[in-house]
Amino acid sequence: MQEDNKKINKGILLSILIVGCFLSTLNQTILNIALSNLMDVFHVSATTVQWISTGFMLVNGVLIPVTAYLMKRFTTRQLFISSMLFLLIGSFICAAAPSFSVLLAGRMIQAAGAGIIMPLMMSVVLAIFPIEKRGSAMGLLGLAMIFAPAIGPTLAGFVIQYYSWRWLFIGLIPLIAIVILLALKYLVNVSETSKAKLDILSVVLSTIGFGFILYGFSSAGSKGWGDVIVVLSLVIGIVVIAIFCIRQIKSDDPMLDLSVFKNKIFTLTSLINVLITMMMYADMILLPIYLQKGRGFTAFDAGLLLLPGALVNAFMSPVTGRLYDRFGAKPLFIIGLLFIIPSMWAVTDLSESTTYMYLMVRTIGLRIGLSFITMPLNTAGLNALPKQLGMHGSAVNNTVRQIAGAIGTAVVITIYTVQATSHAATVMQTNPSTTADHLKSLASILGASDAYYFMMILAIAALAITLFMPMKRKAKVEEERLRS
Template structure:
């Protein structure tokens, strides 16, 4: 890479990639608030409409393990522009959908684009920037990645309430077109491509394995853990994923290089990543359940409550990125997890009189905590790897996040359902005159509180693991040692 490309075009390259990443993440979360509206428009059940989220996650989860191969085989330009075209085609199909099948097809096509962009962006940063500058760059990316889901619920609620649902897709199309034009003009290739051969057997195994696990856990929340489909898909998923992992370990050119787990820091950050993702996804499910089912707030009001905290998270992301470069991962993780623990303690005793403002402040505390962890976590894990394993580390990170999100959501919904049912029988026995509506509201409130106790436990476990992270000086020695070993071999 010549000096001109290194210095002059880095910023343009980053702006184009971050814009694509922002639109991809916004698109991913924009439909969540609109699911009940689609049920009315297309006359489908809750189980069917859920495929707009589940299907997106499945395609994403199946595609992510293949991204390391795609990044070896195709150029940065080819991959990025292709992924943006997938987003555009999906948006056009969604906006013009005449039936639910057409809408779902558009959504699945969008998921193909979204599955490529984030791992691609992470790998480009590994190539462009030295380890001591990656924290601040990741922080800037974090702003885009966090700001998109921050505004999505409120924007979606506004569109659904005041305009047609089709504008959820129409509003994205011109911005995607602008990014495609900029990419054609400014985007250059970062890494060299190679004619590596695609291991079809590994692709099939990863697709079936990860697909079944994601589907099984995603369905467990609604169908229940005793459902034969849930049990079968999870068992098949675990068996096939195990076969996939064994094949990768034995392969000379693996689809997903699992030797990344030989690096202690990467393994530690992956474990914390699982716990943090479970907490984050679970909170995004639980809080709206409490607000809408327990307190009678609208989806738009629930979105407004989440907005200040998420905006704060996005604004803090570049700052915590710079702090990572200065102080290292360990103090940031510990600080962030203390904020998360405080925020979880604040919602383990929810009641019918818990104020809107109290919940908003509590969510801001949670989001401050997450801003200390989310992007520094990615940076610390990827910095621990030699450059040639960067794309594999990024693919593993995203695969872990997808699985943790599905598992976290399923487990927290299960805890909530079991506890809500238990409280319902107790309240019915204690007060025979209680109305059905009061009973439903109280059980939702108490069930949410109990589920937050489970999330508090996860936060404490993550804090304990964070203490095993090495200090900045030890971390730098470890990274230097890795680089030296690789340059000798």
């Protein structure tokens, strides 16, 4: 009877967490398709509007290191309900935002809630599933996490075309409220709390360090890489992050336990995670900008183009989770990257005549590749760690992913902006009679092509790192040693 009760609790717990994670991920990605629209509504540039995404990911990245402390200090129930409340309050502010700065502030508040959800959910999986079933469990979570970005762009495109971008937030409010009510009634705790102390200096250092690094990367698009502010921001950020890392290594009770990087498998999966995340987030922002600014497609058209690939990605996630349990990580990573590399190469020569169907097939190929990598990547890294480091591994994993996504987006938008400006000047020299509208769309197309070259190089680098991953038999021996 006790066992049945445990099963019921496990099912209810995971269901509520998955729905909360679905709404959080939907909220994070739903504005990607709206960036071009928001550039026109608030009269801001591409380098400014990308802060809607990079700012969200930065707050996530800054907050996630603190989640290891939060999960020791507070219960599953308290953390989940708090994160949903942040999401709710942020949605109200965004829905009523009179200016871009207020919209950005609302997104930051939403990000504070979203930052807690992902590491919390992964820690719950580590706590309630045995090591040999985590691949399948992560695959099911992946279905929920990837299904949100799958329907997000199409939903957002439809809402923007026929209603207003504000309805993207208004529509979320009742759904988040329902999840909060369900959590209050049914959510149970799976971890024990302790009176852990928060290292305030570490929080300050990580916030300043990551903030300056991201500001430097983001500002390079408008100011140029040689600008004093850009260089100074990057130098300050790197120095402060170095101090933060030294403090974590020397601390007896670190906020973020960096000893997880002593594990070879965890370190390799983290490096691959950085490269894959940079590509994934950058593509989700760059492709809609190319379609809308370069080709004149509507937001709804852009969303529809992304839908088939994202749906394939979502429904393949449970399959790749089971394949991971059976074959291990390395074969899946290699298969995935053999899909991703050609998918990036396929859009390095974009033009005004590149067909809608061509781009859709290419995006399906990219998403098939990503489905072989995203969830197995997280599972392989966390399975390689001893149980007492699982919580810190989850926090490090998510920190790495959010910061990589933010920097990747900033770098790709910077390359796009710089190259588009350069191409515009070249076109005007060779053909001075080009109209302003045609010049703008042509520059946007050529700038996007150049940015995809950079992303293809990242994919090749990820494949090179994958070759150093151990095969399943060796990884299995390591996992058994950690459990004993």
